Amino acid sequence: MSFDRTDVEKIAHLARIALTDDEIPATTAKLSGILGLIDKMQAVDTRGVTPLAHPLETTQRLRPDTVTESNQRDAYQAIAPATEAGLYLVPKVIE
């Protein structure tokens, strides 16, 4: 199994990553190599095996539903690319 250009373009879109025309051939080749590596997993029959998501299989700890954090907007927005009136500015979405 390997990837072709269309596959890579689709995946790059899913990941919201722009690849330049120059980058696509090398990326396609390297991703195909990686796919070859991970395909080795198909060699083992895992029917009946329970998947493991967390090594110690602990359950998600919950916390009481109370307010514990304070507003830190000024500190956190100090490093933002563009803000106005406490909001983050991005290019217009709705035409």
Added chain:
Amino acid sequence: MHEKTLAELSQALQSKTLSSVELTQHYLKRIETFDGKLNSYITVSPDLALTQAKAADERIAAGTATALTGIPLAHKDLFCTQGLRTSCGSKMLDNFIAPYESTVTQRFIDAGAVTLGKTNLDEFAMGSSTESSFYGPTRNPWDTERVPGGSSGGSAAAVAARLCAAATGTDTGGSIRQPAGFTALTGLKPTYGRVSRWGMIAYASSLDQGGPMARTAEDCALMLQAMAGFDDKDSTSVDQPVDNYSASLNDSLTGLRIGLPKEYFAGGLDAATADAIDAAVKQFQALGAEVKEISLPNAELAIPAYYVIAPAEASSNLSRFDGVRFGYRCNDPADLTDLYKRSRGEGFGPEVKRRIMVGAYALSAGYYDAYYLQAQKIRRLIKNDFMAAYEQVDVILCPTSPTPAFKIGEKIDDPVSLYLTDIYTITANLAGVPGIALPAGFANGLPLGMQLLGPYFSEARLLNIAHQYQQVTDWHQRAPAGY
């Protein structure tokens, strides 16, 4: 001064034969002298360091010091350090000044340690050589044509060249243990959940663990004591009491059962490393341990499983880097989609982009079962292998890497060949078990590493075994020439 271990420096500071300000100035001068060539630091923080050093000296004088008070440390540049750049070795965060402190670095601040700076790493911790950093590769002080390992290569090089007393690293697939092996250091990856991940910028959340890198097991014990512990702010932090890691360093190894996984000695291992481990086996037997062969039958599947799980988790974790709230933003975005795509396309390096894409693919509709779910099932098999092994032995002994440090540029163009070098370290992350790497010898002037893997929460035992080995060998006392 820099020849002393952290433990020795701690004693010198406490007995006031040395001040933290003197010691800090000494390291800052050494960084200026030697780090241009090595490139182990991304950010050096002299003002902060000297302020902390002065405060440490006052604390020592007042009699309220801890073992780490006044000790100059370096931190891998993915721990958020408030007010200091935290770059993750990436253009994406080159302009990121962390607005808060990670739990790990806060613990060191509370202990009175000194922050010399932030060390270089593979971008977002994705790599085994520190070659993928936006800030260029770090060189191995033992041979500057070679890599120091990765992803915690900057921390490894800084400690090995005596540019700090010890450092923090993180280990997701071997990133503490493999660089420790390449630079004659002792490095420990704790049990998953032992050390808080709050403020430790995430690569793969079910695999990442922060840990110490130092010149001796005794030093690692002091570092881990400060780092370990339950943290309310990390929902994967385990509420398990923290051992006194230094107290059991001198326990006897009589009756210790050590297992050698036969799959790890079957082939592909450098002859000098295999010989070094044979010699270590004899040392451990002389210390009273019993060594036998065990099996980790699914060991070979660990690499493909890891290279699905880690990229899948990374694709999720790195989706926050979108040019909106912090970090790199592309120029003149045409629309929102262009903002996301070009900020990420331009801000991330090629390896990071590849791993995000592999992850996105493995999680996508139609492929989730064949890849992600299959990898999680293999993860279960690997954990089962360890649990079965620990019914027969107390710890597992194996190499850290198939070869000693390779040359810069040798493997970076072939991602798969680089991935395959993770074969000995990756299983511990999948199973969540702790592991300690320590020097086992040298070949042609290059360090050879070995590791001990233990059951969950056996860090004290691992440190004890490593310390006892270091009482009867001197590999860990050697230093690279020229520093």
